[in-house]
Amino acid sequence: MIWNTILLALREIRRNVLRSFLTVLGIVIGVAAVIIMVTLGGGVTVKVGDQISSLGSNLLIITPGKRMGPGQVSGAGPFKIDDATTIAREIPGLAAVAPMSSRAMTVVFGNQNWSTMVSGITDEYFTARNWAVQAGRQFNASELRSGAAVCIIGATVQTKLFGNQTAVGQRIRLQKIACEVIGVMDAKGQSTMGTDQDDLVLMPLRTFQRRIAGNTDVNMIQVSAQKGVSTEKVQRDIERLLHELRHIPANSENDFNVMDMKEITKMLTNTTKVLTGLLGAVAAVSLLVGGIGIMNIMLVSVTERTREIGIRMAIGAMEREVLLQFLVEAIVLSSFGGLIGIVLALGGSFAIASALSVPFIFNAQIVLIAFLFSAAVGVIFGYFPARKAARLDPIEALRHE
Amino acid sequence: MNARQAPLDTPLIELINVTKSYGSGSASMQALRGVNLTIHAGEFVAIMGASGSGKSTVMNLIGCLDTPTTGSYRFKGIAVEQLDRNQRAQLRRYELGFVFQGFNLLSRTSALENVELPLIYRGLPNAERRQLALNALVTVGLQGWANHTPSELSGGQQQRVAIARAIVTQPAVLLADEPTGNLDSARSIEVMEMITRFNQELGITVVMVTHEPDMAAFASRVVHFHDGLVASDVQKPGASS
Ligand SMILES: Nc1ncnc2c1ncn2[C@@H]1O[C@H](COP(=O)(O)OP(=O)(O)O)[C@@H](O)[C@H]1O
Ligand SMILES: [Mg+2]
Numbered sequence: 001m002i003w004n005t006i007l008l009a010l011r012e013i014r015r016n017v018l019r020s021f022l023t024v025l026g027i028v029i030g031v032a033a034v035i036i037m038v039t040l041g042g043g044v045t046v047k048v049g050d051q052i053s054s055l056g057s058n059l060l061i062i063t064p065g066k067r068m069g070p071g072q073v074s075g076a077g078p079f080k081i082d083d084a085t086t087i088a089r090e091i092p093g094l095a096a097v098a099p100m101s102s103r104a105m106t107v108v109f110g111n112q113n114w115s116t117m118v119s120g121i122t123d124e125y126f127t128a129r130n131w132a133v134q135a136g137r138q139f140n141a142s143e144l145r146s147g148a149a150v151c152i153i154g155a156t157v158q159t160k161l162f163g164n165q166t167a168v169g170q171r172i173r174l175q176k177i178a179c180e181v182i183g184v185m186d187a188k189g190q191s192t193m194g195t196d197q198d199d200l201v202l203m204p205l206r207t208f209q210r211r212i213a214g215n216t217d218v219n220m221i222q223v224s225a226q227k228g229v230s231t232e233k234v235q236r237d238i239e240r241l242l243h244e245l246r247h248i249p250a251n252s253e254n255d256f257n258v259m260d261m262k263e264i265t266k267m268l269t270n271t272t273k274v275l276t277g278l279l280g281a282v283a284a285v286s287l288l289v290g291g292i293g294i295m296n297i298m299l300v301s302v303t304e305r306t307r308e309i310g311i312r313m314a315i316g317a318m319e320r321e322v323l324l325q326f327l328v329e330a331i332v333l334s335s336f337g338g339l340i341g342i343v344l345a346l347g348g349s350f351a352i353a354s355a356l357s358v359p360f361i362f363n364a365q366i367v368l369i370a371f372l373f374s375a376a377v378g379v380i381f382g383y384f385p386a387r388k389a390a391r392l393d394p395i396e397a398l399r400h401e
Numbered sequence: 402m403n404a405r406q407a408p409l410d411t412p413l414i415e416l417i418n419v420t421k422s423y424g425s426g427s428a429s430m431q432a433l434r435g436v437n438l439t440i441h442a443g444e445f446v447a448i449m450g451a452s453g454s455g456k457s458t459v460m461n462l463i464g465c466l467d468t469p470t471t472g473s474y475r476f477k478g479i480a481v482e483q484l485d486r487n488q489r490a491q492l493r494r495y496e497l498g499f500v501f502q503g504f505n506l507l508s509r510t511s512a513l514e515n516v517e518l519p520l521i522y523r524g525l526p527n528a529e530r531r532q533l534a535l536n537a538l539v540t541v542g543l544q545g546w547a548n549h550t551p552s553e554l555s556g557g558q559q560q561r562v563a564i565a566r567a568i569v570t571q572p573a574v575l576l577a578d579e580p581t582g583n584l585d586s587a588r589s590i591e592v593m594e595m596i597t598r599f600n601q602e603l604g605i606t607v608v609m610v611t612h613e614p615d616m617a618a619f620a621s622r623v624v625h626f627h628d629g630l631v632a633s634d635v636q637k638p639g640a641s642s
Binding site for chain 2: 320
């Protein structure tokens with residue numbers, strides 16, 4: 001019985017291939033959109049993770065404040081330079097402890113200006129980040145100690161302010177201070193999150209504190225562990241030490257954060273997952289619209305085929321069978337649409353993924369869900385027209401036209 | 402459905418004091434006003450009468466597409482007015498075959514698939530269904546036309562496909578409402594000869610509405626309708642009932 005009904009439905013769909021295709025176009029697009037969004041989102045998540053771990057799996061980042069959620073911190077006292085010194089002295093197995101402070105500022109050279117991130121750093125920064133200058137030199141010991149007005153700029157700042165001219169030896173203005181450029185960092189390019197890693201100006205931490213911040217705060221301490229040393233152990237040691245240094249009562253939460261790369265990766269990938277979910281949801285709305293399209297065409301089709309329904313009833317089709325026929329037609333149609341959408345989406349997301357150089361990760365789960373959803377759309381939006389067909393009066397239906 | 406086990410002397414079709422009204426209140430009109438008609442298995446009955454006299458209405462009732470307003474219609478002894486929509490659909494499926502004036506074939510559907518349709522509702526397996534449908538097409542002289550759609554067939558051929566569709570299930574009754582109404586006389590006679598053959602060779606009871614005395618002449622009994630009532634009921638001399 002059900003096979004006969006599917007057979008009838010297939011015959012009906014074949015009877016009008018073009019209209020059938022147009023009917024399901026909405027479903028095709030909806031399914032394709034959902035799968036492409038989720039597949040690409042998955043690829044981006046993986047790429048973000050890869051890129052963060054390429055920063056160095058032995059890097060730890062210490063920031064003040066409790067973590068409330070992804071990217072959110074509550075206010076808490078900043079660190080001082082002594083905290084970094086103490087960590088370096090007390091914790092074994094560290095390669096570098098790099099305290100830093102940053103602020104967004106406008107830098108000016110001649111009539112060019114550019115807003116960028118200015119950070120005060122120590123020598124350890126270059127070790128911790130495993131990063132070096134491509135032109136000029138790093139800060140020397142006396143510049144670091146005395147807080148000299150010197151800076152090293154990122155490749156982007158070089159381009160924006162100096163174009164092709166040599167930057168080393170020139171003076172740039174940061175608020176009221178004039179600062180000599182003594183070096184240009186190696187270009188790192190964009191991070192997956194879209195931030196430009198070369199858009200920065202570095203200066204000695206002391207210079208930053210005295211001339212720009214006007215305090216002795218340290219906003220962040222980057223720590224890299226020596227090869228072969230467990231970052232988990234280093235993390236625990238630092239947490240214990242800071243807990244003590246900052247006089248936190250034994251049973252209260254820490255007012256600082258020590259994150260290793262795994263945690264940072266998790267935090268960022270969570271963010272991309274949320275984004276993926278949102279995009280997928282938007283795409284799912286188009287599936288709904290596709291369903292309404294099916295209902296619309298099915299209703300037209302019931303009216304158009306009133307006479308046919310009359311013939312079927314005269315021949316002996318029962319209410320249930322007519323209902324089932326139209327319902328199965330809707331489901332077969334929308335499932336076909338789903339299948340076409342899946343094929344398009346896999347091709348499409350493969351192409352887009354390669355174009356954006358994001359890994360293509362086949363997500364069987366979302367393909368299955370999208371397919372089942374498209375079939376469900378057929379059931380939901382096919383039911384009303386099908387019921388309308390089944391309730392027709394055979395005599396009226398035969399006389400139709 | 403134990404229709405086939407009815408006692409032998411039970412008439413196949415029995416209309417008892419049947420009325421049929423359309424509409425309600427002042428707009429109401431009575432298409433049938435107390436029809437009594439008994440048809441036995443194997444008969445070939447022609448129904449004649451002026452337009453609007455109630456011929457199609459009585460055919461719809463006999464065909465279980467509709468129920469009487471008052472009175473009773475018994476098919477093989479079963480009171481059809483007491484059946485629900487689905488039970489009447491079952492009767493149509495297993496006992497009745499329809500031929501309409503306007504052919505009523507499914508468009509863009511091959512002759513073969515049109516003839517297969519009632520067998521699909523009977524749930525016959527694929528191969529058997531195909532074979533029976535092909536046989537029926539041969540019976541109506543359409544071998545070689547199985548894969549043509551109605552638009553590729555002449556009116557006479559379309560009506561023969563419709564007849565094949567009606568008799569492929571070997572129904573007890575063939576109901577034909579002006580089957581030759583849209584055909585020229587040569588085609589009409591072909592169709593009538595075919596229907597007569599099914600009546601005589603397969604014993605299928607035929608009830609046929611027609612305007613034309615030439616066509617009614619093929620029947621063994623002619624019932625005249627006038628204004629919603631049976632005006633005359635004439636058995637052809639020498640014809641058996
Ligand atoms: N569905 C209907 N609604 C209202 N009146 C109808 C309907 N069907 C038939 N009639 C009326 O009933 C009468 C008999 O119709 P019908 O049985 O079709 O006549 P015939 O087939 O003999 O020409 C006509 O007056 C017709 O107008
Ligand atoms: Mg009529």
